[in-house]
Amino acid sequence: MEAKIGVFLCNCGGGMKNIDFDAAGAKVAKIRGVACVDLISDLCLEEGREKMAAGIRAENLDRVVVAACSPEFKEHVLGQVLENAGLDGHLLCMANIREQCSWAHEGDVTEKAVELMNMAVNKARLLQPVEKQDIAVDREVLVVGGGFSAVASALQFSRVGLRSTLLEKEVVLGTATRELEGLHGFDICSMIDAVEGDTNIEILTSGRMTTAKGTIGDFTVTITKEGEEISRKYGAIVLATGYRTELALGSGLELRADEEAISRAKIVSQEQLFGMLNDPFIDTKPKTIGFVFGFSDENSRFPTLATLNNALAAKKEWDSEIYVFCKDVEVDSEGVEKLYREARECGVVFLKCEVLPRIAVDNGRIAIEAEDVFLGEDTIVACDLLVAEELLFPTEGTAALSSLLNILLDSRGFYQDENVHLYPVASEKKGVFLVGGCRGDLDTGRVLTDISSAVMSIDKLLLSGTITVEIERVKADPQKCVACLTCIRVCPHGAIQLGRVDGGKEIAVIVDLACDACGICAAVCPAKAIDFQGYRDDQLLAQIEAIEES
C-alpha cells in the first residue's frame, strides 16, 4: 500500500523571503504519495506543533515531511509531535530549506527548496518505524583510581544514591595525593575518612582490572586482588587514574661532576618543596627561592595554584626571597586571584618571560637567567633552591586500561575525550567516563566540575534502573549474513557480537545498548546484510534519484 505522506512547510515567521511558499506548496502537492501540504508559520511554538499533530490525525498520515530549519535543532522535538499524534518518531524526514537553501543563497531559491522537499518525500516513503524498549541496567559504578578525583567521585555518587566501588592499585587510598594536602587547596585526608565510613562505597585496594567486557549498563569486570579473581557487574565505569610529573630543566644545563649531587638537591619539584615546608627538622632554610613554570603547556592553571600556595607558605615559614619566572599566571580559577594578590603584597616577585629561562650552576648556587618582557633586559637571579617546571604524563597503567576498555588515547597519552568542548568527561565508549588528571586537565576547580558532570550523566543513565533504547534500528538480516566478522572488526564502539539465531546459524548481532548508530557496519558489509533504519541504502539512493527526477 502506498504511504500517505503529509508535508508541513514552515516559513520561519517570514524568515525565508526568497522562497515562494505558495508555489512550492503547489508543486510539492503533485509529488506521488503526498496527501496534504500544510503551511504552518510557527513550528517552533507549541501552537504550531499542535496544528501539525492535528493535521497528522485529521489526514491519517503514515509519513511526515517537515520543510523548515535544520534537523539539528528541531528533529527530536518534531519526532515527539509524531509520537503524540500516534506515529513513530522515526517516520519523520526533514528538508532543510532554511540554513541550506534560503539563507545560503541569494535570489529566488524556490526551485531548490522544492527539490529538497522532493528528496525528503522520496526518503520518507521508505521510512520504517523503530521499536523502543526499556532495558534493565546495573546500578553500581566502578571508579578506577584512589586519588583526589576518584575519592571525590565516589563521595558524589554516594550523595546521589548510587553504590560505587573504588579500585586502587596501591595498598591504601590517596598514596600520591596524601602528601599534597593543602598544596592544591584540597582536603584529601578527611575525604578518605568519609569514604571509609560510607556504606555506599566499597574499597578494593591492591586490585587491578584484568578483563572488561560488555557495554553501558552491563559491564562485567574481573579484578585481580592479591592473587584472587573477583568478577563484578557494573552499569558504568569512571576512570580517575590521575597523572605523574617529571622535572623539565630545559637543554643546556650541564653540571660539573663534583657539584652534581649538591646541585641536584637544589632543584626540586613543587611536591618536594611542599614536603620540605612541612618538615620541622629541615637544617638550612633557603634564603632565595626561584620558581619556573608555564613554558611547556599552554594551560598553566595547576602550576599557578601550586606555585602561589608554596610561595606563600615559604614566605611565612622561612621568610625567603621569592622570584617566579613564568609565561602566564592564570588566575581564572576560584580564589586564585586573591592568592596572587596576597603573594604580590607580601613581596613575591613575578617575572614574565617568553622563553624557558636558562639555568646554570654558579658557586654552588643556581643561577636563573631570563629576559623579562616588561623590563626588556636580562635578569639573573642566584637562588638557593629552584622549583623547576614540571611536565605532565599519564600514569603507567593508562595505556593498558585503554586497550582493556577499548578507548582511545590522545597525542600525549592521556585518555581522549569524546568532545573536548561539548562533552569532555565522556570517552567515546558509551558508559566509560573520565575525570581529573587522567584526561590531562588538572585544575582542582575544574576537576570538581568534571566530577559533578560525570556523576550527573551517570545518575541520569542509571538511576531509574532502565535505559530506553531503540531495538533493531541497525540489524543484520539472518538470511544474508554469512558471519564473515567484517562488521565485528570495524565497529568503533565494539557493539557487534557473534550470536545465533534460534539456536541455528551464527550471525552478527548488534547490541542495541552499545550501538551508537554510525552505520559503518552497514557500509562495509560485503553481503549487504546490515540495514540501518533511517539511512538504509535504498533510503539514501532514493534521495539521489529524487534529484534526477526534478
Added chain:
Amino acid sequence: MNGRIIAFCCEHSAYPAADLAGKLGLHYPETLRIIRVPCAGRVDVIHMLRALEKGASAVLVLGCEDGACHHITGNIRARERVKHCDMLLREIGIDGRPVVMFNLSPNAPHKFVKAANEITKIIKESREAR
C-alpha cells in the same frame, strides 16, 4: 540532474558546518545538494557511483577532521572508500568527474564553502578542457 554536486555530509561535522555557513550568509553554489549521513563512514561506493550514474557532475564526501571523527575510524574508512571509488572510475575509463573527500570540523563553515567552491572550479576547468 544537470550539473548537480552531491555532498554526503556527516551529521557531526560537515552538516552543522553547512548550517553555520547558511547562518553566516556565506554563499556557495546553488547546485550543491546535501545528503545527511550519520558518519562519513556510512557512505558506500554504490552511493557515489549511483550519483554519478544519475548525472551528478561531482560527488563530495565530507567528514570530521583527522583524529577527531565522532565514530573514531569513520573518516579514515570514508577516505579509503573515496579513493577506491576514484580508482574504479579510472579503471573502467569513465570521464574524470571528481569524487573527493574533505575533512572539516563543525565550526568551520568557511572550509565548507571553500570545498564547495573548489569542486565547482574543478568541474568548470575540466569542462573547458574538453
